[in-house]
Amino acid sequence: MASDSDDKLPPQGRFNRLRKLAGLSMQVGTDVLKSGAKRLAGGAPDLLSKEAAEKLVSTLGELKGAAMKLGQAVSMDPDLLTPEVRQVLARLQNQAPAMSYAQVARVVEEELGAPPEALFREFSQAPLAAASLGQVHRAVLEDGRAVAVKVQYPGIDASLAHDMENLGLVVKTVSKASRLMDGSAYFQEFRDELLLELDYRREASLAEGFARSVASRPELCVPGVIASHSAKRVLTLELLEGLTLKDWLPTEPSNEERFRVARQLILATYVPFFSAGEIHADPHPGNFMVMPDGRLGLLDFGSIKRFSPRFVETNQRMLSLTMRMEPLDILAMSREVGFTVELPDAEAEELIAEVLRIAGRPMRLPDYDYATCEINRDMRNHFSRNAPRFLRIKPPAEAVMFFRSTGGLAQNLRLIGARGDFRAVFLEVTDLPT
Structure with missing residues (x-):
């Protein structure tokens, strides 16, 4: 089990995160240039090599937050990447480096007033998935229902805010250079929506609303919210198999x-x-x-x-x-x-x-x-x-x-x-x- 200073938690500090991204950009950028040269020579249809993709997964998975969401978007494009490279990047969708169970238990107790062992009949210490803002654990309620418990990474709110500050500076600089390139309104929309994702109480309400929106389609399934076991940084839903x-x-x-x-x-x-x-x-x-x-x-x-x-x-x-x-x-x-x-x-x-x-x-x-x-x-x-x-x-x-x-x-x-x-x-x- 990891220590309290969990090295799987997202790195803090605006400039620390920017430094890691800058280093990654240099590494991957070199790979992309090499790939471009190979394309001109009639070979290598892929934009990234498998080695560069592994670097992306390692760094973006560590950073989590907005950086990892960007990697998730890149992993979806079948026209830019070979199947082998997409398979590597797809790990960013739900296989980020997981935080320790000690951290998970601490967040649960801070949000729900008791440790997982007191709130659930069973609570798996190994995560089902680890994504950009939190990780999911399988658990069983006292009444026997299987549930998925999403627990937010400690400090991810600050990490996300720092990512937005760094990206906002880029948008501001580009916008000043040309009125036609002004993307400030779009950045603000993206920023606001992303920061709202930090409130799991809001997500619980949205899940209930979305269930009503698709209720006319029985072929679609939205898991029910377990309100008694949900809070701002913990969300418990029915487990879908x-x-x-x-x-x-x-x-x-x-x-x-x-x-x-x-x-x-x-x-x-x-x-x-x-x-x-x-x-x-x-x-x-x-x-x-x-x-x-x-x-x-x-x-x-x-x-x-x-x-x-x-x-x-x-x-x-x-x-x-x-x-x-x-x-x-x-x-x-x-x-x-x-x-x-x-x-x-x-x-x-x-x-x-x-x-x-x-x-x-x-x-x-x-x-x-x-x-x-x-x-x-x-x-x-x-x-x-x-x-x-x-x-x-x-x-x-x-x-x-x-x-x-x-x-x-x-x-x-x-x-x-x-x-x-x-x-x-x-x-x-x-x-x-x-």
């Missing part, structure tokens, strides 16, 4: 199974958005569980984002018109949802229409194969080719978390690689006849 998406994919499921799970992921994203104006904005594969009874279990509710009615209604109308294959005034609807446009109308409309054309491929075809999907690659190329012009089309700040969720969904669907009638699934989302 099954394999997380990242552990399920290596079992080589059939296309029928892949399509079923892909459909469930689409429903889990859009049903709560259109029915209750909220979305799960942390969609990495460790947050979804394929359960033995065929349901999709949803995990981690700290990043549930709630949107303005205008944003939801306009997006719903846009999707409905798209699915009906009816014309839509894309520029007017973009402004209606909160975009500001500093380009000539025809030019802006052409750029936005191409985004929708690329993203909407699975919605137009009765047979779409996500295994060969090139949406992410083509979208990245479209933005790269037109970067100066896209800087003059600014989405509303609340769109940051929407894009995080829907972009993550697209990456998950690409990883699952199912083939089938996805148009029918999106028609189902919009309540339109197939």
